[in-house]
Amino acid sequence: MHLSRFAPSPTGRLHLGHAFSAALGHRAARESGGKFLLRIEDLDPTRSRPEFVEGIYEDLGWLGLDWDEPVLVQSRRTDAPHGDAATAYPGTCRALPDDPERRATTPHCWRLDSSKALDRAGLPTWREADGREFTATLDQIGDAILARKDAPASYHLSCVVDDAAAGVNLVVRGCDLRPSTPIQRLSQLLLGLPEPAYLHHKLVTHADGRRLAKRDFAPTLAAMREGGTDGRSLAAEILAGKLPLGFAWSQS
Numbered sequence: 001m002h003l004s005r006f007a008p009s010p011t012g013r014l015h016l017g018h019a020f021s022a023a024l025g026h027r028a029a030r031e032s033g034g035k036f037l038l039r040i041e042d043l044d045p046t047r048s049r050p051e052f053v054e055g056i057y058e059d060l061g062w063l064g065l066d067w068d069e070p071v072l073v074q075s076r077r078t079d080a081p082h083g084d085a086a087t088a089y090p091g092t093c094r095a096l097p098d099d100p101e102r103r104a105t106t107p108h109c110w111r112l113d114s115s116k117a118l119d120r121a122g123l124p125t126w127r128e129a130d131g132r133e134f135t136a137t138l139d140q141i142g143d144a145i146l147a148r149k150d151a152p153a154s155y156h157l158s159c160v161v162d163d164a165a166a167g168v169n170l171v172v173r174g175c176d177l178r179p180s181t182p183i184q185r186l187s188q189l190l191l192g193l194p195e196p197a198y199l200h201h202k203l204v205t206h207a208d209g210r211r212l213a214k215r216d217f218a219p220t221l222a223a224m225r226e227g228g229t230d231g232r233s234l235a236a237e238i239l240a241g242k243l244p245l246g247f248a249w250s251q252s
């Protein structure tokens with residue numbers, strides 16, 4: 001039984017790549033009798049906007065992708081981590097030297113001490129939903145930022161804490177986010193959080209291979225809707241591997 005989630009950042013309107021990700025997670029949940037959860041990753045105050053949150057609800061509704069449980073909005077959970085997660089945290093950052101000069105001139109930020117973390121937890125492994133097993137390599141683990149003065153928890157930290165809190169056991173996301181998995185798995189080991197399976201899916205690109213990005217004026221789902229596209233049919237077609245004219249699949 002899969003508990004999957006779609007976790008968009010409300011920093012722009014959704015595009016076809018998001019539709020694929022959400023549809024895959026939704027199908028995995030529905031076919032296994034599990035749950036499909038929606039989480040709004042709005043911890044970056046400079047880039048998140050309320051109208052994009054509304055846009056996410058609108059676009060998912062149009063695609064016919066319903067979710068279970070109330071939406072988890074990360075900015076409303078900034079006192080996390082707590083409970084079991086907090087007791088398991090080994091305090092890896094506690095030994096940071098307190099350098100007043102650096103404190104005065106640079107924004108505060110907490111980083112993972114990756115060498116201590118690896119001593120404690122070892123190189124993390126993860127499992128893809130298709131059964132392939134991976135072991136992280138040393139160069140994939142850095143001193144990741146865990147929190148900053150202007151962001152109470154980094155993407156890595158908030159992602160693993162919120163996935164665990166919601167009981168997510170299948171993380172569905174684009175393969176462009178695969179480089180995040182080693183550090184997130186390490187964080188799970190350090191925090192004593194359960195290990196989900198991962199489905200890092202292929203990406204949707206422009207027909208010439210360019211990534212769908214706001215700066216490239218990627219057509220949004222909103223624009224497709226306004227152009228008369230039927231959202232439910234679109235979701236079914238992407239899941240069947242068919243893309244509208246002008247788009248292509250890419251593995252990375």
Ligand code: GLU
Pocket residue numbers: 007008009041159172173177
């Ligand atoms: N919030 C991330 C994004 O919109 C996705 C994070 C994830 O699925 O782990 O790209």
